[in-house]
Amino acid sequence: MTSLSFTGIRKTFGTTVALESLDLALQPGELVSLLGPSGCGKTTALRIAAGFEIPDTGVVSLGESVITDTPAHRRNMGMVFQSYSLFPNLTVAQNVDFGLRNRKVEKAKRNSRVGEMLELVQLGELGKRYPHQLSGGQQQRVALARALAVQPEVLLLDEPLSALDAKVRSTLRDEIRRIQSELKTTTLFVTHDQDEALAISDRIGVMSNGRLEQLGTPEDVYLRPASPFVARFVGSINELPNSNGVGKILVRPEDITISEDENELTMRGTVTRVTFQGPVTIISVRVDMNDQLVNVHAASGSIHAQVGDRVSLDVTPGRGIIEAA
Amino acid sequence: MRQSRSQRALGRLLPTLVLIASAIFFAFPLLAMARFAFQNLQVIDLGWNNLFEKWSFSSVTASFSDDFFAEALTLSLKLAVGTALFTLGLLVPTAVWVHLRLPKARVFVEFLTILPYVIPAIALVAGIVVVKPHARWFLNSDYSLIPFYVVLALPFTYRSIDTGLRAIDLKVLVEASRSLGSTWIATLFRVVIPNLRAAIISSTFLTVAVVLGEYTISDVLLKRTFPSFMAQYRQSDPRGGYALAILALLGTTLLFVAIGILSKSRSTRPQQVSRSQENEILV
Numbered sequence: 248m249t250s251l252s253f254t255g256i257r258k259t260f261g262t263t264v265a266l267e268s269l270d271l272a273l274q275p276g277e278l279v280s281l282l283g284p285s286g287c288g289k290t291t292a293l294r295i296a297a298g299f300e301i302p303d304t305g306v307v308s309l310g311e312s313v314i315t316d317t318p319a320h321r322r323n324m325g326m327v328f329q330s331y332s333l334f335p336n337l338t339v340a341q342n343v344d345f346g347l348r349n350r351k352v353e354k355a356k357r358n359s360r361v362g363e364m365l366e367l368v369q370l371g372e373l374g375k376r377y378p379h380q381l382s383g384g385q386q387q388r389v390a391l392a393r394a395l396a397v398q399p400e401v402l403l404l405d406e407p408l409s410a411l412d413a414k415v416r417s418t419l420r421d422e423i424r425r426i427q428s429e430l431k432t433t434t435l436f437v438t439h440d441q442d443e444a445l446a447i448s449d450r451i452g453v454m455s456n457g458r459l460e461q462l463g464t465p466e467d468v469y470l471r472p473a474s475p476f477v478a479r480f481v482g483s484i485n486e487l488p489n490s491n492g493v494g495k496i497l498v499r500p501e502d503i504t505i506s507e508d509e510n511e512l513t514m515r516g517t518v519t520r521v522t523f524q525g526p527v528t529i530i531s532v533r534v535d536m537n538d539q540l541v542n543v544h545a546a547s548g549s550i551h552a553q554v555g556d557r558v559s560l561d562v563t564p565g566r567g568i569i570e571a572a
Numbered sequence: 573m574r575q576s577r578s579q580r581a582l583g584r585l586l587p588t589l590v591l592i593a594s595a596i597f598f599a600f601p602l603l604a605m606a607r608f609a610f611q612n613l614q615v616i617d618l619g620w621n622n623l624f625e626k627w628s629f630s631s632v633t634a635s636f637s638d639d640f641f642a643e644a645l646t647l648s649l650k651l652a653v654g655t656a657l658f659t660l661g662l663l664v665p666t667a668v669w670v671h672l673r674l675p676k677a678r679v680f681v682e683f684l685t686i687l688p689y690v691i692p693a694i695a696l697v698a699g700i701v702v703v704k705p706h707a708r709w710f711l712n713s714d715y716s717l718i719p720f721y722v723v724l725a726l727p728f729t730y731r732s733i734d735t736g737l738r739a740i741d742l743k744v745l746v747e748a749s750r751s752l753g754s755t756w757i758a759t760l761f762r763v764v765i766p767n768l769r770a771a772i773i774s775s776t777f778l779t780v781a782v783v784l785g786e787y788t789i790s791d792v793l794l795k796r797t798f799p800s801f802m803a804q805y806r807q808s809d810p811r812g813g814y815a816l817a818i819l820a821l822l823g824t825t826l827l828f829v830a831i832g833i834l835s836k837s838r839s840t841r842p843q844q845v846s847r848s849q850e851n852e853i854l855v
Contacts, residue, residue, distance in 0.1 A: 299747055319750040330741055332748040336766040345762075346752035390748075397752060 248275035248431055249310040249400040251296060256305035258291055258457075265291040267457040269305070273401070276431040278424070279462075280444040283454035284480065289437045292454075293403050296435060298322050309400055320349075325394030325432075329406040331386045333378035339365070339389050340374035346397035364392035367426060384415040391423065395430065402427070402434040408443060420447055441481050445469065453477045472497075475570040485541045487514070487534070487562065489569060498567035500544040503560055505530060507552055512559035516541070518552045532558060602818070609815035632815035635805055644801035647714055651797065652783040655721040656776040659729050662722065663775070667733045668764055671742050678734075685730035688723050693788045696720060700792060711793055720789045721782060728778040736771020770834050777827040784820055 252272040258265045266288045273279045281289035294300040295307060298319030307315045314322055325346075333342050340361050347357040365371045368388040378386055387407050394402060404423070408416040424447045427434050438444050444451045445465045452462045453476075461473035472478035478497040485503065487496045506512050519540065520531040528547045531540050541560065552558055607618060612626040635641060670681050688696075700711070700720075710716050745767065749759040765772065787799040802820070806813025 297747070297751055299750075319747070320753050320755055322751075323753075324751060326748070326751040328744050328748060330744050332741070332744045334745060334748070334763055334767070335740070336763075336769075345749070345754075349753035349758065393748075393752065403751075 249433055250275050250308075251401045251433055251435065252308045253292065253295070254306045254308070256292070256295060256302045256307070258288075258295060258300060258302045264457050266295075266302070269457075269459060271452055271459060271462065273433050273435060275433055277449045278427050278434040278436060278447060280436040280438055280448040280451045281454055282438055282441060282444040282451050282481070283460075284439060287454040288457040289439075289452075289454050290405060291457075293405055293435055293437045296401065297324055297326055297403050323397070323399055324401045324403055325397060325399035326403040326405065327387065327390045327394050327407040329409055331378065331383065331410070332390055333381075333386055333393070335378050337377075338374065339370065339376050339378070339381070342378070342389055343374075343393045343396050345393060350397060360396055364396045365389075367395070367429075368392045368422070382415075383411050384419055387411065387419060388422070391426065395426070395432065399432065402432045404434060404436040406438055409438070409440070416443075423447065445481070451481075453480060455480070472568060475568065478568055483542065486539065486570075487541065487567075488537050494569055494571045496562060496567045496569055498562050500529065500542045502563045502566035503541065503543045504563055505532070505543045505545055505550055505552070506559045506561075507550060507556070509557040509559050512561035514560040516558060516560060518554055518556045518558055521552060521554060523547060530558075532560060534560070602821075605814050606818055609811050609818055629815075631809070631811040632819060635809065635812040635816050638801075638805060640796060640801055641805075644796050644798045647796065648784055648798035651715070651717055651721060652780040654715060654718045655725065655783050656779040658718055659722050659725060659775065659779050660772060663730055663733050664765065664768065664772070665760065667730065667737055668742065668746075668760065671737050672746060682730070682734070685726040687726075689727035693724060693786070696723065697788055697792045700789065714795055717790055717793065717795055717797070721779070721786060724786060724789075725779045725782040728782065729775040732771050732775040732778060733768065736768040736774075739771075740767050773834055774831045777831050781824045781827055784824065 250273060253269045256266050256269040269288070269292055271279070271292070281292060283289050291300060295302050298314070298317060298321075302315065305315070306313055309322070333339075334345065337345065343361045343364050344357055347360060352360070361374070362371065365374055368391055370385060370388055370392070373381065373385065373389075378389070381389065387410075390407070407423070408419055411419065420443055423436075436444070436447060445468075448465055450462060451465055451468045453460045453468060455476050461468055461477045463471070463473075468477060468481050472481065475497055478484050482499055484497050485500060487498060489496050504512060509515055514534050514536060516532040516534040518530060519533050520529075522529040522531075524547075526547055527544050528550065530543045530545055530550065530552055532543060533539070534541050543560065607623075608615065609631055610627050610629065611618065611622075612628050612630065613622060666681070670678055704711055742764070745763050746759055749763045750756075754762060784798060786797075787803060790797040790800045791803070798820070802813055802816045805816065
């Protein structure tokens with residue numbers, strides 16, 4: 248288990264600033280996700296860790312060693328890419344064996360390691376198949392086995408689930424977490440999918456415009472967003488007018504209390520839509536005060552409001568963050 | 573507006589008619605040449621009544637026994653191998669580099685590679701004449717033809733390699749290989765070249781076709797290649813010369829058929845497993 252750290256990393260492409268002074272340290276065995284919209288710099292950070300991009304300034308360290316200028320093939324990192332990256336001319340087993348051959352591991356050890364890795368990703372029977380004979384999910388599992396076969400000091404995952412459909416994505420997401428916890432490999436996971444990041448990570452780094460907006464546990468990022476951007480990007484958010492009239496309060500749908508008694512709580516409004524979603528019912532209310540729509544999550548069955556009903560709302564004490572005007 | 577039945581029939585018939593007309597346009601002279609080369613009759617006697625009489629391979633077998641036949645063919649085959657190797661050695665790394673590091677330069681490189689197609693070989697010959705007195709040491713060797721052939725074949729070979737590179741996700745494959753500990757050279761030999769096999773074979777065949785057909789430069793440099801031999805042989809035995817030309821054409825056609833088969837086998841390999849199948853596998 249090794250730590251990976253970025254210190255003061257800046258990277259520009261022409262006039263575009265991809266990363267602006269990134270400071271991030273992954274503890275040994277930790278899985279950190281970089282989450283953010285397209286163009287926020289998360290993939291650039293991962294590519295700098297892999298050695299595919301050289302930062303303009305700053306230092307990348309692996310444990311005690313500085314690897315900023317170390318070529319990609321000498322970094323001992325495993326990487327899984329967004330698109331299917333298996334070598335089409337090699338079988339599944341040969342793909343997994345690829346990195347071991349580069350490291351000149353003796354054949355008996357290589358064979359046993361390949362078998363072990365394929366069992367780990369539950370594809371032990373498919374060693375002789377070619378990549379085009381596998382489904383997308385299976386290809387990404389093989390890519391994961393291939394990256395892990397070389398016992399990398401750090402595992403880099405560049406949106407490995409984004410090409411898969413929802414069902415396979417969720418299965419493979421859990422698999423990645425299981426395997427990572429089992430092997431305790433320090434892992435940097437890049438994604439734009441907040442559900443993925445919340446489900447899989449020890450810590451999440453939310454990025455915007457080349458900057459790290461917040462680094463914290465999934466609970467921190469969701470429940471205590473450090474900035475309006477984080478609040479808006481992770482989970483859904485309502486924007487309510489601040490009681491003092493300056494700025495807004497950003498509050499999650501589940502942090503709003505709703506009452507069928509119009510006079511019970513501070514804000515009043517009219518129900519415009521009721522969406523049943525199993526355990527939760529989403530109630531959309533047009534608030535009188537600013538004529539804005541507010542979504543409220545209520546436990547299904549707890550509220551029986553209908554479209555057109557008058558209701559009252561309040562923010563749960565201690566929740567929501569204030570955005571200055 | 574709906575097309576009438578007769579319009580639809582004409583729509584179907586027209587392409588067939590164009591195809592037949594083109595086939596006649598190309599095939600007729602070749603068949604006439606084959607009659608001249610392989611039918612053992614005086615030209616003045618050739619007619620519809622003796623279309624199937626006295627066909628023989630004697631003209632071509634006679635050319636095989638010419639003293640220079642084997643020598644010329646061997647030289648051309650050696651030049652074909654040399655040109656193919658030189659072309660691949662030059663083009664594969666260049667095309668890979670352009671795809672990976674200089675994608676904006678791709679248009680410029682494509683333009684450069686098409687120049688030999690636009691500028692006739694005779695212009696290249698004029699250049700050779702100018703440099704000939706200063707580079708006799710090089711031009712005296714038969715293998716001095718190789719660089720010229722590489723240039724002449726560029727429009728075909730570059731396109732073939734370029735198409736092969738576009739068909740694979742080169743950047744990701746190279747990065748995957750590098751992240752697994754391969755050097756650039758190892759990546760080229762273990763990942764890029766094996767996945768360009770069809771493109772490399774097609775490029776090689778095209779090179780061979782160019783080398784076996786090029787006459788102008790070898791004639792100016794006084795090299796006895798197979799096309800030069802054919803031209804000279806035709807002067808002493810016109811029927812034998814044309815018989816050889818038909819054989820060369822047949823050989824080239826077979827090469828193109830082989831390219832077609834190889835390309836087809838590449839494009840018809842099993843498709844990706846479908847999403848629904850994938851769900852069945854994983855659930």
